[in-house]
Amino acid sequence: GAGVSQSPRYKVAKRGQDVALRCDPISGHVSLFWYQQALGQGPEFLTYFQNEAQLDKSGLPSDRFFAERPEGSVSTLKIQRTQQEDSAVYLCASSEKSEKLFFGSGTQLSVL
């Protein structure tokens, strides 16, 4: 595809459920980022991959959050035992050189 693709676009989960959010980056982009954007706030860094290596996961808010990129392309962000405070838009971005990021439209997660 021409851009970064994220799915699903919307996800409603009951508190305590596990969710998996998918990101398809632009083909050939080495770097992949996950950000969390709460309502009315700017994006907050979660984690960063270079190819399949997760080089920085310091922004993950708890051990319920887990991200992977096993073949260096598609990435999945998994949230276990979701809580209401996890409700946010989750943004994925990819880049060639980590200077100009290309963002997907995001997955809006609502935890009831």
Next chain:
Amino acid sequence: AQSVAQPEDQVNVAEGNPLTVKCTYSVSGNPYLFWYVQYPNRGLQFLLKYITGDNLVKGSYGFEAEFNKSQTSFHLKKPSALVSDSALYFCAVRAGYGNNRLAFGKGNQVVVIP
């Protein structure tokens, strides 16, 4: 730690008037500075960046920004605003080489009035 402040929640400007969106930053070492724009139901789009060199950088859609090291600012400007410029604007910063973690401001809603 790196951080960005965007002091105004909303900027209202008449079409055809100059537009300024303010940003100040805090970072250790030399900053890499960015502006992104977010239209409704769309992802953030890159506008421009400052890495090094000329303090005035030009970007997409007629926008420009000026890096001011002494004031730690990176204000976004456009000489003549269009209604289509109405969107949410984010300033972002990261430390230089070796740091891939971007810190974003909370964003400024720009409303251009016809």
